[in-house]
Structures are given as C-alpha cells and as structure tokens.
Amino acid sequence: MSNYIFPFLWMRGEEEEILRREIGKINECGIQAVCVEARPHDDFCGPGWWHDMDIVLDEAKKRGMKVWILDDKHFPTGYAGGLIEKKYPERKKRYLACSVADVFGSQRPVTLNVRRMLKPAIGFWEIGNPVDYAERANNRLMAVVALRFGEGNCFAEDTIDLTDCCREGMASFTLPEGQWRVHVLYFTRTDGGNDTYINMIDAVSAHTQIEGVYEAHYEHYPEEFGKTIAGFFSDEPQFGNISDQCFDTKLGKPKMPLPWSDELEAMLTDRYGEDLRRVLPFLFAQSVEKAKEPQIRYDYMDGISRLYAKNFSRPVGAWCRAHGVEYIGHVVEDNGVHSRLGLGAAHWFRAMEGQDMAGIDVIGGQYLFGAPAQEHMAMTPCDGEFFHYTLGKLGASGGHLDPKKKGRTMCELFGAYGWSFGVRDMKRLLDHLLSQGINHLVPHAFSMAEYPDHDCPPHFYAGGHNPEFPYFAHLMRYANRMCDQLNGGTHVSSVAVLYDGELDWTCSAMPMQKVCRVLSEHQIEYDIVCLDMLRNLPGYEGFVDGGKLTINGVTFGALLVPGAEYVPGSLIAFAREHPEFPVWFVGNAPAAVLQDGDCQGANRRETDPAFAASLPVVSLEELALKIEEEGMKKIFLSEPFPLLNVYHYRKEGEVFFFMNESPDLTFDGRVSLPAGKELVIYDGFRDCCERLETGSGLVHLILEPGESCLIRECSTVSGLPKHIFPRQKLEACTGQIDLSEGWEVTCMKADGEEVLRYHEDGKLRPVSERLPAFSGVIRYEKTFLLEEEMPHACFTAQEVYEVLHVRVNDTCAGRKLTPPYQIDISGLLREGKNTITAEVATTPARDQMNYPAAPFDFTYEALEPTGMCGKIGIFSYDVN
Incomplete structure (x- = not known):
C-alpha cells in the first residue's frame, strides 16, 4: 500500500537524539513520510539547517521514509529564505496605491500638492507607527484623476485625467461644475504588507523563492532528489498587500494598496490604451453607472491571478519536476478569500496550476462537527457553510479535474484546534474530508519543543505527554487505508458548480456554498468547475457530447452558475456554443456580460430584459427537485x-x-x-x-x-x-449485565506514572471531579462471574472522554475512538470468573492547568469531563 500521510515535523535546531526519536514516533504510526518545517529555524539554509537535515535524511532512509520540505524559513511562503531582505531589496513587492482629496465647489482654479499625497493619509491614532521614509522617497506618481460625486460615496464614470497638469509635484487645474474627488495614484514598495516578501506577479522577484530555498536544497542534496526527498510544500503563499489578517479584501477598499508589476501594467495598457489612467480609480472607488467599474475590476483580478500562476506557481512546479520531485501546498481559502487579495491568491484554481496535487487546509477550528450552517468563533469567525459544504469539495475538484493532479488532493489538518481537540474529533474531521474526496493528508503537527508548546496545538506526541498518542497512531493507520480506497479511481458526479471566483471579483454574487449546501443536503454529487476549464476543454481532457460535459473523465449533466449580476462573456459563449448542455443560473440571471480574454468586441452592458429572460434560472429551493426530475440524481x-x-x-x-x-x-x-x-x-x-x-x-x-x-x-x-450495525446488535439483545458500579480505578500520566488509585463503590463519576487538572490514562478494572458463556456479546459505555481500549481476560477486544462506545467482545467471555479492563485516554487539555498559561488565546472553550461514566454493561445478542 502507498503512503498518503506526511505530517509536519517542526524543526528549530533540536538535538540529534530528539530528531531521531520524533521521526521514529512518526514511523510508529504507520506513516512513511514527513514534511519538515522550520518553525522557525534560526539557521534555515545555513550550516545548522544542513546539519539537522543530514540527520533527518539519514533517519528517513533507515526507515524507508520520504521527506517533504516546507519551502521557507517561516510561514507563510514567500520570504524566500530572507533573500529579498538581505540581497535583493529592489525585488520587493510593488503596489499601486491611492490618495484622495475632495474639491467641493468648483469652477475656480485650485492647486493640489501631489508630491505630499504620494503616501497614505493617517488618523491621529496612527501617529508614531513605524514608517520606511527612505523607501517612501522612491514613490512615483502614476496618475491624477478627478471623479465627479454622485450620491453618497459613488462617482460618475466620466472622469477627468489631470496627470498632465502636474508640474514639480504640484497640480493646478479648474474643475467643471459639481463636487469632485481627486484620486492620486502612485507606485510604492512600502505601506502595504510585509516588505521582505517576494512580488508574486513579477517573474524576477518570484524566482527569488526558487533561488533562496529550492536551489539551495538541491545544491546540498542533489542525489536525494526524487529518492528520499519527495518534494516541496508551499504554505499559504499570498499577495500579502496589507498587513491586516482579514477576508474582505475585494477591490474597492479605498486605502488598500494593490499588487502591481510592469507586466501587469503592460497587460492593462494593451487592453485600455490611453484610457487606462481614467479607469484605474475604480479599482478603489464605486461608480454610479456600474459599467467601467466591473470591467476594470475584472480585468485587474484576471490579470494578477494569471500572473500569479505564470510567474510563481507554474515556474516552481516546473523547477521541481525538472529536478525529479513534486510540488504541493495550499493557499488561504477561508471565508471567500480564495478569490481575493490580502491573504488570498485571487483565484484558487490558478494558484494550484503548478502543483502536482490540489491542496487545502482545515485548521484553527474551521470545520466544526455539528455546526454546518453556523458562523462560529475560532481563530477568526468561520463561515460554517463554506467550511462544511464547499472547502473540501473545492480541493477535491482540483484533484479530480486537472489531469496533472492525477486525482490527488492534499489537506493540511488538525492544527491550531487547541489541546481539547483529541482523536475523537480528529476522526470526525478526517471522515468529513474523506466524504468530500480528500485522499492525501498533512497532519499538523509534530513539535519537538518543550511541552507544552503553545504554538498551535494539538501536538500529537508532545514529548510523550499526549495520552492519546497510541490512539492517534491507530487513527493514522485507518486514515492511510481509507485514502488508499479513495485514490486511483474516478469521482462519479451528477452536476458541476461553477467556481465563483470571477463572479466575486466584480459584485456581491451568490456564494457557491449556497448551491453546494443544497446539493450536499440532497446527496447529489458534484464537482466545482472553473471557467478556465470551460475555455480550454482539450487542456483538461474535456468535451461536450450527448448533452453531457466531461472533464478528465468526470461527467456532468448540468452546470450550475451561482447567481451574479455580472458574468464573463466566455461563460455565455460556452453556453451558446453547447446549447444541448444545460447551463442553469441559480437564483438570478446576469444583468450584464463582461468582456474577458475569450470575448471579442467592446464591453457591453446588457440591459435588454429579453436577454436575461432567455437564460434558464432555477431557484435554490427548486434546484434539488429540478436535478432529480432531469434524471441526474443517482443516490x-x-x-x-x-x-x-x-x-x-x-x-x-x-x-x-x-x-x-x-x-x-x-x-x-x-x-x-x-x-x-x-x-x-x-x-x-x-x-x-x-x-x-x-x-x-x-x-x-x-x-x-x-x-x-x-x-x-x-x-x-x-x-x-x-x-451487523451496532444498533442492530443492541436491538437483538438477549440479555444484559449491568456493570455500572464497583470498579477499581487507576489514574496514570501518559508515561505510566501512577497519580491516584481508588475503588468506586457506586456508579462511576467523571475523574475530573476528583482531579480537575488531570490528563492521562484512566484504567478501570472489574471482575465478575458468568453462569454460562456469552458467545455473542458487546461491552458498552454510555459516556467516554474520549477514547476507549477494552481488554477481556487479558485479550484485546478493540478500541473505539468515537461514540457509540460499543465494542464487540464475542468469544472472549467464559463461564465463571471474567475480568474486564477498560482504559480511557484523555486529551492534554486539563493538564494545561498545571503549566503557566499561554500569553495569548485564539479562542475560549469549555472543558469536557474525563473518564468513563454513566450506564456501563455487557449485553448478549442473537446473530440470526
């Protein structure tokens, strides 16, 4: 069987013995690969790093394991091992920024100090914040454009270009009648995100990532590439054009600097010519007419997402394949940012273009079992609909539909959920991802830091302090087998959902998770298809035949388009080119069609009601029934x-x-x-x-x-x-023995050190009532008499916190990681004296009370009890 799991191993410069021990513990879990991550390593790509990597590679080879390498000194990818900061400051990110001045009352000469406006305006509360004055001195004017006010904060699209009025940093002009806002657009390399990171849309700057990390590793280990070294992992590369950790990073935020490069400027100039300066303000401002604004926003986002793929993702992937290894990873997908700026990469599918597997992550409380439609609090507020109904499917769709991915989708999982997130909850998250089509896993994380490491727990071994580590190993063996079952085949789908990235760029479109939720709730299988696939069907081994769309072997009966006011013209062109294939707009038809790369002619705003009426529209409420009536539903x-x-x-x-x-x-x-x-x-x-x-x-x-x-x-x-399902065994019960009372209880730390031993005469109570700060293993032992054998029987416990291992007469009966805590013990009971031993392992959550608290909290959560309690017993059942 192949290996499908490669957990993060955090390296900070540990001793050789600890490094080898941790790799051994990973291997004990049945895992045959590891992904090393500097978290951070102070000497990354220096002598200390190579010393530690020598040890990792040696130990991996001894155990027949593969090694993946997270591709930077620290999270997120894009620091290039520090080369921008140390060697190439001229390759820093470049932005288009905007300052504004209102001119109320016009038809008189005014002068504007444009030179002073080549920097952000600030509030008094920002006085004293760090500023790179030396870099600001290099800021350069791009354009000065006046926009006439409409109502509120919207502006007419008939703008006035005042750039030629500038002389020596001052602009003098007279504006026509009305109220105006003058936009000063300028280029800068500061006052945005982290200025030590590469510019993803500049080919030379983006190549610095390869030079700083990839080439450095190849120089040291050329003979291991394609052998022990399996590949590289990019962790959340992003535009990073702002320092805020937020998700509302769509165009139209007035103070948000925008990623820029010479290549992007050339693309837009080729499209707009001399009109470019007149429309650029609508990357920051809202228009009244909504004609030029959605078009320039679409063109800008289309351009930067294509350049991200062209200059970063594809070159990194090509370099890896040329050197015998693979390239994997993921970008930030959270809450719609997968198609936005800031933490995002503008277009999830394009960001994945260079990778050999599709990739996502589910960490930090994003998926919450039992809360599929709620916005819940985790490290950030989480849109339950997106994380529950869409994220896993988005990742799996990339693996299913892109031939280069070979059906593989990787998910980084478990990290930053907190110490309370134990194997029970890991099993639920894992199964959720399997049910979406994920088949490769990067568990987050094995940390070798001194316990307890406050950096994004849980940590699976935790220096021997995690009582559930043996059960984690049990879970990983299960995970690898299940991934093997769901790899090497083809997804069977009913319909395709159009990726909403392009729709989100220009308006408040229906989020695709609304459509995905309806399909999931009615057991209708689907994949998420991006417009690039429809534009280039041959490139994805796709075709339309017999009224069905096939992409890379997956066949769809219809394409569902989330309702949006604006859609790219190539989508309409696809629908018109293939009239036999159903394209349904969910919720509403578009009011306008935008020109994109595959559409000829000038941009046009479609206002003819007959056009919208001609496009098939299905409401969310009617969607599932419509699919069933059309014979597309299979289950x-x-x-x-x-x-x-x-x-x-x-x-x-x-x-x-x-x-x-x-x-x-x-x-x-x-x-x-x-x-x-x-x-x-x-x-x-x-x-x-x-x-x-x-x-x-x-x-x-x-x-x-x-x-x-x-x-x-x-x-x-x-x-x-x-x-026989557990409930069927219970329904076939022929006799019961109540074992709720009279247990010998031993509480031990994870290393086996005894903490407390006692006899519970009555019903078992949670151990946390006696030992509120205890985490460890709780052993329950009980001896009882049977008058006759019970050939078919089960042990059952009402409440377990949280994983259970049962032995009957010194023979292992089984483990249970999730409810119901029912374990079949058929053939293990005998007439006369019998002994049952039930061991319950807890999470390390309560143990944190015994250590100094972390200086920060991502979330606040309630603690569960510990141990086994409630009704406990044995029942016999009839198998016939």
Whole structure:
C-alpha cells in the first residue's frame, strides 16, 4: 500500500537524539513520510539547517521514509529564505496605491500638492507607527484623476485625467461644475504588507523563492532528489498587500494598496490604451453607472491571478519536476478569500496550476462537527457553510479535474484546534474530508519543543505527554487505508458548480456554498468547475457530447452558475456554443456580460430584459427537485436526511463513503445506490470486509451521530461474514449485565506514572471531579462471574472522554475512538470468573492547568469531563 500521510515535523535546531526519536514516533504510526518545517529555524539554509537535515535524511532512509520540505524559513511562503531582505531589496513587492482629496465647489482654479499625497493619509491614532521614509522617497506618481460625486460615496464614470497638469509635484487645474474627488495614484514598495516578501506577479522577484530555498536544497542534496526527498510544500503563499489578517479584501477598499508589476501594467495598457489612467480609480472607488467599474475590476483580478500562476506557481512546479520531485501546498481559502487579495491568491484554481496535487487546509477550528450552517468563533469567525459544504469539495475538484493532479488532493489538518481537540474529533474531521474526496493528508503537527508548546496545538506526541498518542497512531493507520480506497479511481458526479471566483471579483454574487449546501443536503454529487476549464476543454481532457460535459473523465449533466449580476462573456459563449448542455443560473440571471480574454468586441452592458429572460434560472429551493426530475440524481434515501454526506467513487467497481454529520440524530434508513454487484462494507480499522444484505436494490444503513462507513462493490461475497450495525446488535439483545458500579480505578500520566488509585463503590463519576487538572490514562478494572458463556456479546459505555481500549481476560477486544462506545467482545467471555479492563485516554487539555498559561488565546472553550461514566454493561445478542 502507498503512503498518503506526511505530517509536519517542526524543526528549530533540536538535538540529534530528539530528531531521531520524533521521526521514529512518526514511523510508529504507520506513516512513511514527513514534511519538515522550520518553525522557525534560526539557521534555515545555513550550516545548522544542513546539519539537522543530514540527520533527518539519514533517519528517513533507515526507515524507508520520504521527506517533504516546507519551502521557507517561516510561514507563510514567500520570504524566500530572507533573500529579498538581505540581497535583493529592489525585488520587493510593488503596489499601486491611492490618495484622495475632495474639491467641493468648483469652477475656480485650485492647486493640489501631489508630491505630499504620494503616501497614505493617517488618523491621529496612527501617529508614531513605524514608517520606511527612505523607501517612501522612491514613490512615483502614476496618475491624477478627478471623479465627479454622485450620491453618497459613488462617482460618475466620466472622469477627468489631470496627470498632465502636474508640474514639480504640484497640480493646478479648474474643475467643471459639481463636487469632485481627486484620486492620486502612485507606485510604492512600502505601506502595504510585509516588505521582505517576494512580488508574486513579477517573474524576477518570484524566482527569488526558487533561488533562496529550492536551489539551495538541491545544491546540498542533489542525489536525494526524487529518492528520499519527495518534494516541496508551499504554505499559504499570498499577495500579502496589507498587513491586516482579514477576508474582505475585494477591490474597492479605498486605502488598500494593490499588487502591481510592469507586466501587469503592460497587460492593462494593451487592453485600455490611453484610457487606462481614467479607469484605474475604480479599482478603489464605486461608480454610479456600474459599467467601467466591473470591467476594470475584472480585468485587474484576471490579470494578477494569471500572473500569479505564470510567474510563481507554474515556474516552481516546473523547477521541481525538472529536478525529479513534486510540488504541493495550499493557499488561504477561508471565508471567500480564495478569490481575493490580502491573504488570498485571487483565484484558487490558478494558484494550484503548478502543483502536482490540489491542496487545502482545515485548521484553527474551521470545520466544526455539528455546526454546518453556523458562523462560529475560532481563530477568526468561520463561515460554517463554506467550511462544511464547499472547502473540501473545492480541493477535491482540483484533484479530480486537472489531469496533472492525477486525482490527488492534499489537506493540511488538525492544527491550531487547541489541546481539547483529541482523536475523537480528529476522526470526525478526517471522515468529513474523506466524504468530500480528500485522499492525501498533512497532519499538523509534530513539535519537538518543550511541552507544552503553545504554538498551535494539538501536538500529537508532545514529548510523550499526549495520552492519546497510541490512539492517534491507530487513527493514522485507518486514515492511510481509507485514502488508499479513495485514490486511483474516478469521482462519479451528477452536476458541476461553477467556481465563483470571477463572479466575486466584480459584485456581491451568490456564494457557491449556497448551491453546494443544497446539493450536499440532497446527496447529489458534484464537482466545482472553473471557467478556465470551460475555455480550454482539450487542456483538461474535456468535451461536450450527448448533452453531457466531461472533464478528465468526470461527467456532468448540468452546470450550475451561482447567481451574479455580472458574468464573463466566455461563460455565455460556452453556453451558446453547447446549447444541448444545460447551463442553469441559480437564483438570478446576469444583468450584464463582461468582456474577458475569450470575448471579442467592446464591453457591453446588457440591459435588454429579453436577454436575461432567455437564460434558464432555477431557484435554490427548486434546484434539488429540478436535478432529480432531469434524471441526474443517482443516490436516493428512503427518508430525507440533510446531514448525511456521500462521496461516490469508481475504482474497480462502485465505492460509496457515507458520514452522518448530525451531532444528535441517527440515520436509520434505506439507500438506493447505482450498483450492479454485491456490496460489502469495508472496515478501515481492521482492514477487512463484511457483506451487506440488499433487498430490492436497497441497502439498509444505520449510522449513529458522527459515524461513517465505506461501501463498495465486490465480485463475490462468499465466505464473508454478515455486517451487523451496532444498533442492530443492541436491538437483538438477549440479555444484559449491568456493570455500572464497583470498579477499581487507576489514574496514570501518559508515561505510566501512577497519580491516584481508588475503588468506586457506586456508579462511576467523571475523574475530573476528583482531579480537575488531570490528563492521562484512566484504567478501570472489574471482575465478575458468568453462569454460562456469552458467545455473542458487546461491552458498552454510555459516556467516554474520549477514547476507549477494552481488554477481556487479558485479550484485546478493540478500541473505539468515537461514540457509540460499543465494542464487540464475542468469544472472549467464559463461564465463571471474567475480568474486564477498560482504559480511557484523555486529551492534554486539563493538564494545561498545571503549566503557566499561554500569553495569548485564539479562542475560549469549555472543558469536557474525563473518564468513563454513566450506564456501563455487557449485553448478549442473537446473530440470526
């Protein structure tokens, strides 16, 4: 079996013994690769780093492991190992910035000190903030343009170019009647984001990343490239044009400097000619007519996203492949910023162009089990609809549809959720991602810092202080097997959803997560398709035939376009070129069509009501029924269950992965699946299959809250045992033994050191009531008598916090990482005396009370109890 997991190993200059130990612990989890990350390493790409890398590579080779390298000294990618700061200051980011002056009352001569306006205006509260005056002295004027006020803060698009009125830093002019705002546009390399980072849209500057990190590693380890060294990982490369960590970084923020380069200027000049200066202010200002404003905003975002791919993503990927390794990673996707500036890269699919796998991350509390439609508080406010219904599908779609990705999508996961985020919650997050189509994992993270490391926990081994580490290893073996089941095949989809990046550039379009949610809640499979794929179908092994669209082997019955006021002309051209293929606008039809790279002729604003009426429109409320009526839906439930996720895959037969995302409700119903062979359910923990009974083409499926299962076709089920769901065993109960009282309890630290031993006469209570600051392993032991054998039986515990390992008469019965805490102990009980040992491992969360608190808090959260409590017992069941 291949390896699908390569966790971060944070390196800060640790001793050799610690480095080798940590790699060994990673390998103990059944993991055959690691991704080293300087977090930060003070001597990155210096003698100290090479010393540590020598050790890592040596230990990896001994264990047959691969090594990935996170491609910078510190997060995020783009620092280029410090070369911009130390060697190439002339390659710093370049911005187009804007200052304004209002001229109320016109038709008289005025003079404006333009020289003084080549810097941001500030509020009194900003006096004293650091300023790079030396760099500001290099700021250069681009244009001076007057905009006539309309209502509020909107302006007429008939602008006046005053640039030629400038003499020696002063502009003298007389404006026509009206109220005006004069926009001074200038170029700068400061007063934006981090000025020690590369300019993603400048080829020379972007190449600095290759020189500073990639070439440096190749110089030291050429013989390991393509052997032990598997590739490089870019972590959240971004435009970084502002220092704020925010998501509302669409064009139109008046004080936001915009990424710029000579190549971008040439592209826009080629498009607009002498009119460029007259329209550029609408990158910052709102217009009344909404004709030139959406067009220049589209053209600007289209240009920078293409240059990001051309000058950064594709060259890095090409360099890696030329040197025998692969290039992976992800950008910031959160809350719509995947198509914006600031933390974003303007267009998720274009940002992924150079990579060998599609990539996303789900960290910092972004996905929250049981809260799919809520905005919840994590490191930042999180849009539940986006993270639950869209992010995983977005990543998986990149893997499915881009032939270069070979069906692979990587997700960085688990990091920065906090110490309370244990293996139970990791399992739920993992299964959620599997149900979206993710099949490669980068767990975040193994830290070798002194425990407790406050840097974005949880940490899986934590120097031996994490009581759940053995269970994490158990989870990783499961994860690798499940990823193997969902790799090497083809996604089976019903419809395509148009990526909303281009729609978001110019207006407040319907977020694609609104459409994705409806599809998910009705078990309608989909991929997210970007407009570039429709423009260049041959490049994605795509075609339209028989009223269906196929891209890289995935076939769609319709294209769903989230409602937007403006759409690119190439989308309409695609719809008109393929009238037999349904293109549906969800919510509303566009009011205007923008010129883009594949459209000829001048920009036109479409106002003819007949045009909008001619485009098919489906409401969100009617969408699922419309898809079903058109015969595109493939999977049906006997009763509606919106929180049942399904992923349909084809690999030597049909494969279906289900997850119950409800925190409260059990799915107990019949499912109609498009399968023609016998079906089995695959157990990823035990690596075995059990046959499923089907009747009238229906499968009876029972999934408790948070449970998942993988069902696949099998040519023969002869000899396989019948699968019995936990609830079916309970319903077939023939006898019960209540074991809720009278346990011997031993509390131990993660290293086995005993903390407390006691006998609980009555019902078990949470250990946290006795030891509120305890984290560790709690061993429960009980001896009881059986009058006769129980050939088929289960151990069950009502409440466990949070993972459980049961032994019966010194024989391992199994582990349970998530509810229901029911473990089959058939064949282990005997007549007479029996001993049950139940070990419960806690998260390290309560142990943090024993250490100085972190100087910061990303979130505040309630602590769960610890231990096993509630009703505990054994029940026998009839297998017939």
